[in-house]
Amino acid sequence: AAGVIQSPRHLIKEKRETATLKCYPIPRHDTVYWYQQGPGQDPQFLISFYEKMQSDKGSIPDRFSAQQFSDYHSELNMSSLELGDSALYFCASSPQREGPVNEQFFGPGTRLTVL
């Protein structure tokens, strides 16, 4: 079965650089979520999209932006990177079915290291 694809899997950047993380949801999934997991921490919700529109916003820094494209893939853009941005970034997708809440399928994550 197809899973959520995230690219790249690993990324190393210098401080003040920019980074773009990509997420390809499971086919026919219309909702995408981004989470950030710092070392030894729990995943923290950043932002979500439903049918290409931003649907909810969590603790996402102003330096970060994201969007969902017509093919439902999503990109997380991170600018002016700081050391504290080093983390595992997860994308999750979910289908819109009957019933209010569905299982979120997580991608393998992108490990970002800022030097």
Place this chain on the structure above:
Amino acid sequence: AQKVTQAQTEISVVEKEDVTLDCVYETRDTTYYLFWYKQPPSGELVFLIRRNSFDEQNEISGRYSWNFQKSTSSFNFTITASQVVDSAVYFCALSGRMNYGGSQGNLIFGKGTKLSVKP
């Protein structure tokens, strides 16, 4: 406010022992969903179970079982006859508020419990 508390930071057991991971949640919603995820050392998040607030039946899946008690706002997870492959960080999570448009809410995670199963 919504919150998930996993009071056990780390648990260490010997293989074949039973182990229970505790999860206590707070929410004002009458409809909500609870989840358990496993995160092995490789880092991916593996879905284990989802439970809605209207279904308090306990569930068993192989060596895994879950006990949901609304009266105590708890959703505990038991591994029977633990194995070395069960070593991982386990997260309990609660669904957030509903999004506009009918999509599901984001997940609120507990801090996780690191389980080490020794041979």
